[in-house]
Amino acid sequence: LPETLEMDIAAGQLPATSGKFGRFKLADLFKMKKEETAPKETGAATKEEKPEPTRIPLRVSRPDSAPNKPVPWLGVSVQAPGKPITQQGGEEGEVGVEVVVVVPNAPAANAGLKVGDIIVGVGEIALKDCPNAAASPVTAFVTAIKRFGIGETKAVSVLRGGKRERMEATIGQRPVVEVKTRQHPELDALHAAEGQSILESALAGQGLTQEYLAVEAMVRATAGYSASQAEILPGQTDPFRLTEVNYLLQNPLDTHLVCDSMATGFESRGNLGGGTKCDLPALMGFAGECLDVPLGQPGELELSARIAPDVSAKELLEGIMAHFDVARKLRDQAFAGLTPAEIGLLAKMSDSLADKEVKPSDMLGILNASARIDCAKLFQAGRVMADLCRNDVLEHMRLVLDIRKIASTEEALPEGVSGQLIYSARTPMGLFLVGGKDRNTYAVDAALIIDLGGDDTYANNAGGTSASMPISLVIDFGGNDTYCAMRDAVQGAGNTGVGILVDVAGNDTYSAGNYAQGCGMYGVGILLDAAGDDMYRGDTCMQGAASFGLGFLIDSDGADRYNAHKFSQAFGSTKGYGALIDAAGADVYFAGGKYFDFREPEKAYQSLSQGFGWGSRPWEEMVAGASGGIGM
Numbered sequence: 064l065p066e067t068l069e070m071d072i073a074a075g076q077l078p079a080t081s082g083k084f085g086r087f088k089l090a091d092l093f094k095m096k097k098e099e100t101a102p103k104e105t106g107a108a109t110k111e112e113k114p115e116p117t118r119i120p121l122r123v124s125r126p127d128s129a130p131n132k133p134v135p136w137l138g139v140s141v142q143a144p145g146k147p148i149t150q151q152g153g154e155e156g157e158v159g160v161e162v163v164v165v166v167p168n169a170p171a172a173n174a175g176l177k178v179g180d181i182i183v184g185v186g187e188i189a190l191k192d193c194p195n196a197a198a199s200p201v202t203a204f205v206t207a208i209k210r211f212g213i214g215e216t217k218a219v220s221v222l223r224g225g226k227r228e229r230m231e232a233t234i235g236q237r238p239v240v241e242v243k244t245r246q247h248p249e250l251d252a253l254h255a256a257e258g259q260s261i262l263e264s265a266l267a268g269q270g271l272t273q274e275y276l277a278v279e280a281m282v283r284a285t286a287g288y289s290a291s292q293a294e295i296l297p298g299q300t301d302p303f304r305l306t307e308v309n310y311l312l313q314n315p316l317d318t319h320l321v322c323d324s325m326a327t328g329f330e331s332r333g334n335l336g337g338g339t340k341c342d343l344p345a346l347m348g349f350a351g352e353c354l355d356v357p358l359g360q361p362g363e364l365e366l367s368a369r370i371a372p373d374v375s376a377k378e379l380l381e382g383i384m385a386h387f388d389v390a391r392k393l394r395d396q397a398f399a400g401l402t403p404a405e406i407g408l409l410a411k412m413s414d415s416l417a418d419k420e421v422k423p424s425d426m427l428g429i430l431n432a433s434a435r436i437d438c439a440k441l442f443q444a445g446r447v448m449a450d451l452c453r454n455d456v457l458e459h460m461r462l463v464l465d466i467r468k469i470a471s472t473e474e475a476l477p478e479g480v481s482g483q484l485i486y487s488a489r490t491p492m493g494l495f496l497v498g499g500k501d502r503n504t505y506a507v508d509a510a511l512i513i514d515l516g517g518d519d520t521y522a523n524n525a526g527g528t529s530a531s532m533p534i535s536l537v538i539d540f541g542g543n544d545t546y547c548a549m550r551d552a553v554q555g556a557g558n559t560g561v562g563i564l565v566d567v568a569g570n571d572t573y574s575a576g577n578y579a580q581g582c583g584m585y586g587v588g589i590l591l592d593a594a595g596d597d598m599y600r601g602d603t604c605m606q607g608a609a610s611f612g613l614g615f616l617i618d619s620d621g622a623d624r625y626n627a628h629k630f631s632q633a634f635g636s637t638k639g640y641g642a643l644i645d646a647a648g649a650d651v652y653f654a655g656g657k658y659f660d661f662r663e664p665e666k667a668y669q670s671l672s673q674g675f676g677w678g679s680r681p682w683e684e685m686v687a688g689a690s691g692g693i694g695m
Contacts, residue, residue, distance in 0.1 A: 135208050135211050139162050139165055141204055142201065153181065159182055190207060214234065216233045245307045249324070328349055332348075339591075343446075358446060365389060370386075379460060383495075408429055409559060448587075449563065452565050465500075480503070485497040485498065493509060494510060498514040512537045513537075515541070516540055520547065522548050527548075527554060527562045528556065529552065539564075546564075546575070552582075555588050556581075563590075563591075570595040580601055584604070586612045589614075592619070594620050599624065603628060607644075608634040618646070627672060643673075
């Protein structure tokens with residue numbers, strides 16, 4: 064039997080899904096297979112046995128075109144009413160849902176429903192009579208619609224302006240669209256192998272093949288359902304759904320193979336155990352492919368900033384400035400289609416992850432603006448800055464700046480900086496600082512800090528971006544450093560920009576608030592720690608987290624400790640790739656301990672961390688959903 068079978072079917076049994084399935088023990092399957100392949104008794108005439116074909120774990124043959132089951136649909140987005148229903152013309156105990164969006168040309172629009180209507184019943188079904196209606200009126204409404212057949216005409220009872228009205232609506236079919244899926248030719252080759260899989264044999268033995276195929280067909284059908292039609296961008300359906308997710312919805316039993324392939328590809332391209340030899344541009348390119356954002360080869364603009372070998376200290380700093388300039392231009396191009404107000408609205412996506420209330424109308428604006436960001440340009444801006452973190456550039460940087468004093472534009476130490484400073488300059492990008500090997504303290508935000516060594520303290524942004532400083536880079540070459548700015552968007556955080564922190568050596572401590580330590584929120588955020596026993600502490604969206612961006616925390620060696628509360632340690636929200644890569648060492652990871660789980664308050668905590676892909680579901684607080692990202 065395949066070695067992976069023990070991982071594929073946990074705890075020795077398939078999960079119970081109905082009375083018909085019951086509990087199917089793996090031991091029985093082992094026995095069945097052994098009996099099938101046991102040698103025949105001697106003395107009996109037997110046909111020549113053919114070798115047993117290779118069995119692909121968890122594969123079930125299915126018809127090429129399994130039909131999708133149509134889903135009844137009215138064409139509205141609804142939420143729980145903002146005011147008591149008795150104040151809107153309803154009766155005590157009555158349950159309704161408020162219409163917040165009417166899809167153009169949908170059955171609801173054709174029937175005359177309007178935004179603000181309170182739907183209290185459909186056909187002969189009053190929402191108050193649906194199960195759990197008082198606790199979840201939206202679920203009651205969805206349940207009621209699904210009871211009807213497509214093409215049936217039903218009366219819709221609404222409250223409008225304090226009066227009760229009825230209108231006729233013909234139940235339609237939920238739109239199904241053609242979706243793009245990621246291609247996996249290597250898995251197609253596996254599935255073309257001859258013979259039944261272990262699971263296929265088990266299902267056939269229990270007479271469950273057709274029931275299984277029906278369930279799998281329903282899962283595949285969800286890939287084509289329109290969750291947010293015409294509400295985010297006209298003419299687009301769920302523009303955030305990843306082609307990889309579509310593939311897995313259509314091939315759910317390939318999930319373990321796809322995840323393994325993704326991890327292997329990330330590792331092989333990035334040289335993850337190589338310390339500062341880690342290939343950040345290659346990692347970003349691979350992550351972009353997974354998010355359906357191909358970066359392509361570096362263009363003329365990117366190449367123009369490349370630093371030649373053996374340049375002088377002055378030329379090196381000029382080359383670094385050129386990288387900042389190119390990255391800023393690409394970053395600005397990424398947001399060129401948005402107004403300043405829309406860019407400011409994007410910050411509320413962070414609020415939604417931090418459990419702060421976001422209005423449904425704001426969420427629609429956020430998603431509409433998000434869909435118009437040129438993520439390729441944004442990731443290319445990150446690739447430009449990551450080019451400064453190549454091992455050969457870092458080594459030349461350390462040698463050149465260590466032996467030469469560069470002429471500063473300021474005679475005195477800038478306010479908020481203490482210790483030995485080799486260079487300081489105020490530039491259009493922000494403050495540029497080069498620190499010596501003594502113990503330095505940086506308590507003022509800076510666009511660039513290069514520190515040659517010493518046990519330093521960073522009480523500033525430390526490679527975190529802001530509206531006025533969208534590009535930021537810190538490179539620290541040694542010492543047991545303390546990064547202690549207890550605020551948001553610090554320590555390798557790209558918030559509508561690119562923020563990178565590289566610490567080459569030393570036992571370091573990182574403490575921050577939220578959206579930090581390798582976090583990309585509409586940007587690229589990277590924290591690379593090449594060596595040492597390190598401690599990472601934070602709250603929410605930390606340590607390899609991303610939403611509409613790339614967030615990497617890469618620790619190459621050492622016995623490290625990771626502590627966060629929620630949405631952290633490899634968390635990918637919509638159009639985000641969050642990765643935590645620890646290449647070596649005896650490490651400890653903890654997530655949770657602060658935010659109670661609403662299902663078990665005072666007993667259990669939410670974490671949603673440590674390899675977690677998450678999207679926004681169109682529940683009562685949301686008008687439109689947005690499919691999730693990748694956490695690895």
